[in-house]
Amino acid sequence: MQAENPVLRGFHPDPSLIRVEDDYYLAVSTFEWLPGVAVYHSRNLAEWEYISSPIDNKEKADLRGCRASDGIWAPCLSYDGELFYLIYTVVHSAREFPPMDTHNYLITAKQIEGPWSDPVYLNSSGFDPSIFHDRDGRKWILNMEWDHRGTFGGNPFAGIRIQEYDPEEKRLVGEPVTIFKGTRIGSTEGPNLYRIGDYYYLFTAEGGTGWFHAVTVARSKCLLGPYEVHPGNPILSSYEGSFDGTKAAEEFPRLGPGSSLLKKAGHASLVEDGRGNWYLAHLCARTIPGTEFCPMGRETAIQEIEWREGWPYLKGGGRLPKSSFHVENEELPAKEAAVSKAVRYTFDKEDFRKDFLTLRVFYEAAGMTVTERKGALRIYGGESIFSRFDQALIARRQTDFSFCARTEFEFVPRTYRHGAGLIYRYDEKNQYYAYISYNEQLQGTVAGLMAVMGGKATLYPEVRLDGPRYLLGLTVQNDLAEFFYEAEGVRHRIGERLPVTCLSDDFADGFTGSFVGMCVQDMEGRNNYADFLSFTYEVM
Secondary structure (H helix, E strand, O other): OEEEOOOEOOOOOOOEEEEEOOEEEEEEOOEOEEOEOEEEEEOOOOOOEEEEOOEOOOOOOOOOOOOOOOEEEEEEEEEOOOOEEEEEEEEOOOOOOOOOOEEEEEEEEOOOOOOOOOOEEEEOEOOOOEEEEOOOOOEEEEEEEEOHHHHHOOOOEEEEEEEEEEOOOOEEEEEEEEEEOOOOOOOOEEEEEEEEOOEEEEEEEEOOOOOOOEEEEEEEOOOOOOOEEOOOOOOEEOOOOOOOOOOOHHHOOOOOOOOOOOEEEEEEEEEEOOOOOEEEEEEEEOOOOOOOOOOOOOEEEEEEEEEEOOEEEEOOOOOOOOOEEEOOOOOOOOOOOOOOOOEEEOOOOOHHHHHEEEEOOOHHHOOEEOOOOOOOEEEEOEOOOOOOOOOEEEEEEOOOOEEEEEEEEEEOOOOOOEEEEEEEEEEOOEEEEEEEEEEOOOOEEEEEEEEEEOOEEEEOOOEEOOOOEEEEEEEEEOOEEEEEEEEOOEEEEEEEEEEOOOOOHHHHOOOOOOEEEEEEEEOOOOOOEEEEEEEEEEEO
């Protein structure tokens, strides 16, 4: 089977990949989106299906008030033969202040679908925690150590540290030890430790999660080191320049560093398929053709690995990520990897939730239900689209450069403080919102558009519409977006064509990706609602 990358398209960063017998499981970050940590299942590494999100209540993560691109960072999924372990970081202030409050937690479950235990607090010494289960049964927690003093001049990335974890007492024991300071690439984070043969292999992310991102490998015969660095380090990077400390923005060509289709490759985890074949899951990004912007954020790709003289290398040579990989699987027929397709969501049941996430508050607490009106998703109005606390917003990832999204709903606004509609967003400072509201000067319901770019909001003239049923839509073609409403079967544009580039990591300086979805506001009494009857996402 020849599989195409990315295997998980759209916002799916920081992949943690494991194999349990014939099943593969892959966990990715969700940041300010809930439920937290998306877990996918595969039997062949090429086709993936969402199965669960372990961070499913506020006791495991309370994200109200966290800033954009804070939230739940870099999960590590593992299995010790009896229990699944998930370790993750909850961050609230890293995008505004030096990240001094990086709280790391551990939860366990007998089955990957859950139920998952209450969280065990580990430490707050840095982010990107992972757990290593050694052959003698002892368990060790690794994380990058963040020295906040370095943010005032110096290097805050203090290295990778390790400390023993006692599963009976559910706490860290002994003293932490720094086992790896990193290489000249710098910004050492994302540790994953493996014991293969006579060596402990430490995989780390370096270079920052952008154009210079890379995967560094070091090994030692002793758990606590010293660790020697891979002779061909880094083993994976989209950057084709040197890592000799002279890198600068002008070094890489326009349209991103390197010639690979997959940019920003880094932050990896390793797995063996039981047949002697090795694979590396890593994050990556794709630019809008002809631009340097990645609206879908960081996605997940997989590379084949071969071993030479006791070191892992990309199969076929080089360090640039490849856009496809080969999978051996005798049980499943060879076929193309699943790709995005047209899908129409209806709301008779809650199975649509596998593709949708809510913002900072869980679905159950966000004023959403499919039980009050048959066949409709009723969303009670929340705060404005600028709020970091109680937005009534549910959305799915953008997975394609060109797509059309449409939603049909019923709504009766009674004041301009009531709104409902279709939102296309990256974060609070970069988002587009086509809405239905009330305009007392026009004496009725109206369709409008608000565009927010770099924190500056523009409100386009509103258009009188008859209700109470409305259809709003959005077409995105690479770098341009256009909203519309339909009336009597005729499509009418709202506002003007808008740039997609501002809805990207590269413009917003964030870690997530673009989402499209539904939301409702009631800034009057918090009891008005809209009934959404369908939502369609179609690749163009």
